[in-house]
Amino acid sequence: xxxxxxxxxxxxxxxxxxxxxxxxxxxxxxxxxxxxxxxxxxxxxxxxxxxxxxxxxxxxxxxxxxxxxxxxxxxxxxxxxxxxxxxxxxxxxxxxxxxxxxxxxxxxxxxxxxxxxxxxxxxxxxxxxxxxxxxxxxxxxxxxxxxxxxxxxxxxxxxxxxxxxxxxxxxxxxxxxxxxxxxxxxxxxxxxxxxxxxxxxxxxxxxxxxxxxxxxxxxxxx
Numbered sequence: 001x002x003x004x005x006x007x008x009x010x011x012x013x014x015x016x017x018x019x020x021x022x023x024x025x026x027x028x029x030x031x032x033x034x035x036x037x038x039x040x041x042x043x044x045x046x047x048x049x050x051x052x053x054x055x056x057x058x059x060x061x062x063x064x065x066x067x068x069x070x071x072x073x074x075x076x077x078x079x080x081x082x083x084x085x086x087x088x089x090x091x092x093x094x095x096x097x098x099x100x101x102x103x104x105x106x107x108x109x110x111x112x113x114x115x116x117x118x119x120x121x122x123x124x125x126x127x128x129x130x131x132x133x134x135x136x137x138x139x140x141x142x143x144x145x146x147x148x149x150x151x152x153x154x155x156x157x158x159x160x161x162x163x164x165x166x167x168x169x170x171x172x173x174x175x176x177x178x179x180x181x182x183x184x185x186x187x188x189x190x191x192x193x194x195x196x197x198x199x200x201x202x203x204x205x206x207x208x209x210x211x212x213x214x215x216x217x218x219x220x221x222x
Contacts, residue, residue: 012040013186027175031139031143038147042146049110056117059094059114063091063117063145064141066090066121067125069087070125071128079131084125088125091118094114094117120145121145123156132160144163
C-alpha cells in the first residue's frame with residue numbers, strides 16, 4: 001500500500017475541519033455539518049464502487065426504519081423479548097446478505113462498515129427494549145449510525161454518550177481546549193497512518209516477497 005493512497009483522506013479531513021472550527025468559535029452546533037461530512041467521506045471511500053455504496057446506504061435506511069419502527073412499537077405495546085428478536089434478525093440481515101449472497105469477497109471497508117452499522121443498530125434496539133431510549137430524532141440517529149471514524153476504524157461508540165455530545169455546545173474556552181486536543185490526536189493519527197503504517201507495509205511486503213521467492217526455489221529444487 002502506497003503513501004499517496006492515504007493523502008486524499010487526510011487532505012479531506014483537514015479541509016472538513018476548517019468550517020467546523022469557524023462554527024465552533026461561533027458556538028454553533030456542528031451536528032448536521034458533521035453528518036454532511038460523514039456522507040462526504042462515504043462518497044470518497046466508495047465513490048469508485050457504486051454497488052458497495054448503494055448497498056451500504058440501503059443498509060443504513062433499513063437501520064433507520066427498524067429503529068423508528070421499534071420506537072413506535074414501544075409506544076403502542078410492551079416490547080417483549082420476542083418482539084426484540086423480531087427487530088434483531090433484520091438488523092443482522094444486511095451483514096449476512098453481503099457476506100454470502102450479494103457482494104462476496106474481502107472488501108474490507110464495506111465489511112467493517114456493515115459490521116459496525118449492524119452492531120450500532122442492535123445497540124439502539126437493546127436500549128429501546130430496556131426503555132432507556134424513548135425518542136430518537138432522525139438527524140441524531142443518522143449522525144450516530146454514520147459517524148465515520150467508528151464506522152470504519154472503531155471502537156463502537158455508545159449511543160447515549162453520543163447523545164450527550166450531540167446536544168452539548170461548548171463555550172469558546174472549552175472549545176479551544178477540545179480543538180487543541182482534537183488536532184493533536186488527528187496529527188498523531190495521520191503520522192501513524194502515513195508514515196508508520198506505510199513503512200511497516202513496505203517491510204512486510206518485502207518480507208512476504210522474499211518468502212515467496214524462497215518457497216519457489218525450494219519447489220524447483222525438489
